[in-house]
């Protein structure tokens with residue numbers, strides 16, 4: 109086991125465990141075997157249990173009373189059923205040293221706090237309630253297992269007054285037993301456990317009892333299928349322990365039970381009224397949540413993004429780029445297809461949907477607002493539209509993952525709803541500016557609260573009457589434009605937006621695709637509120653922003669010949685193609701067609717030597733997301749490339765100018781960073797250690813750089829690549845790049 113303290117630096121001198129059962133015995137055994145404490149003394153009200161613990165080598169010493177056990181102990185762990193806690197504390201109170209850390213393992217936490225207060229008149233700074241989220245249906249000392257806590261969570265509920273040294277040592281004790289320690293307030297613990305552990309136990313006990321009661325011989329169980337066995341496994345748990353838990357966590361359990369009973373009644377009504385839509389909505393939302401939960405448990409998806417932060421790309425220098433591939437669907441269109449499909453009348457079918465985490469978060473958010481969405485099944489979705497006024501209030505905040513696009517578009521859509529909403533996201537989204545949408549939305553009559561500095565979470569008040577405005581965008585931003593046009597659907601009169609330079613027009617095109625009239629004159633787009641969206645069929649083209657990595661990869665690699673299929677060629681997105689062509693890249697378009705209002709083509713890329721250019725100002729907004737990888741093209745080109753007018757890059761998922769410059773420097777490439785751009789001279793690329801700062805496009809850009817590097821490149825913090833480009837590593841390998849991934 110790693111992380112074992114050496115014997116001279118044990119965390120506690122003398123640990124007293126009161127209650128020699130499954131949990132107390134397992135903790136004693138784990139702490140002893142990992143040598144986390146010098147001496148373990150145990151006590152149980154049944155002397156036979158204490159004796160057995162001693163005989164099995166679980167404890168060093170057995171005590172005859174709780175008071176004897178805690179004398180001189182610097183750590184006391186109460187491991188008895190929660191209802192016995194107060195009486196145990198009374199037994200040991202006189203002998204407990206004021207210096208001792210007092211903790212417990214009970215499944216409810218307010219009950220422990222109340223017991224300590226009743227016995228000691230208050231909570232000292234060394235009282236730290238705890239609860240290992242590990243156990244078994246077995247009980248008693250014979251079932252104890254030193255590996256019980258390994259890779260399980262332990263929740264501690266310290267407060268502001270808790271002694272930091274005591275807390276650190278207790279955390280180390282649990283992590284030394286292999287557990288992952290989480291901290292939260294007492295009330296939150298009891299609420300969460302009521303919903304996720306106590307309620308399911310109650311339902312399992314109740315269901316088995318109901319069925320068994322219907323059939324005295326329990327004959328019915330003979331026919332029970334695997335589902336019944338899985339579902340009712342927990343009804344075999346210790347009845348005494350669970351009786352105690354329900355009585356100790358009464359209020360939180362009742363709240364969870366009432367909530368559940370209400371939902372069950374609604375399902376009952378739906379069945380009674382043959383309301384298949386409601387059943388579909390609830391079941392598909394539940395299935396999506398369960399799938400998400402399974403991914404979390406297997407360490408994928410959101411867990412990867414949020415906790416296993418350091419996914420590393422390891423790249424060997426060189427490699428080739430050849431083949432025929434299709435990259436995943438366009439992210440912007442995937443987001444918008446759900447939004448407009450949800451608000452349309454009728455069923456919208458979507459193909460080629462990007463199953464990245466951000467679009468899945470958008471999908472879940474609409475499910476949370478009562479929209480039935482079937483799928484995604486290999487990129488296919490069926491969205492049962494609820495009409496423009498059919499969304500329902502979500503139960504809690506809407507989580508939008510890492511997606512700035514989603515947050516800005518949602519804020520427009522939700523500003524005109526009848527209900528309040530709160531929009532949240534991951535740590536990186538929480539740092540991004542939202543005032544640029546909140547300010548003009550306020551001008552339209554919306555009421556929006558942001559956190560400090562105009563950042564998420566956004567709290568949007570429902571029931572506001574919006575009125576159309578004309579807005580001149582101060583910076584070219586498709587997200588702000590789209591946000592205002594979507595708010596315009598709910599506003600009285602006309603909403604118009606004029607942009608200083610062309611930006612992506614997916615929202616306008618897709619609104620038209622859903623039969624909503626959008627007028628476009630030059631740089632101005634207008635919508636009138638009060639219209640209707642009609643369901644559509646959408647075949648999402650491959651994302652040009654994802655294709656860009658392979659366009660550059662093939663352009664810089666001698667001998668490369670790659671075909672990319674069904675790539676979206678929206679004129680507001682083709683900056684990367686125009687810029688690469690201006691640099692001398694050899695791109696051939698074929699099979700050009702229009703699908704769902706959006707132009708699409710196949711692109712063949714063959715290697716050709718590149719030259720540095722001054723990037724034309726009008727191309728900057730059209731290639732804004734592609735600059736990280738275009739910087740790599742610039743390094744591999746002959747001569748100088750100059751980018752200006754790209755200050756927007758500094759407020760993307762990372763400060764993309766500085767983070768790219770730092771990464772290039774780590775690979776031996778010097779660049780000159782300016783306020784709104786960068787100057788890059790063509791030069792040889794070395795290798796090195798690059799920190800992507802969690803920015804997916806930076807990570808993929810350096811993967812491409814390895815094709816021309818002279819030494820290995822290691823890119824840190826790459827988990828977010830899954831947000832925009834699921835399957836990137838597999839596709840990169842398929843064309844001949846030498847990439848592998850590793851968790852650390």
Ligand code: NAP
Nearest residue numbers: 127129130131153187188189190192214215243244247248
């Ligand atoms: P257990 O195996 O039944 O062990 C509890 C032990 O404490 C028993 O030997 C019991 O003796 C003894 N005890 C009861 N009252 C006592 C008293 N007044 N003085 C001294 N000893 C006393 O139960 P457990 O599963 O370890 O549960 C212990 C605690 O851990 C509970 O608070 C429970 O909520 C919590 N917990 C349990 C699990 C789980 O899955 N089992 C998971 C997480 C947390 P008797 O048998 O004579 O009553």
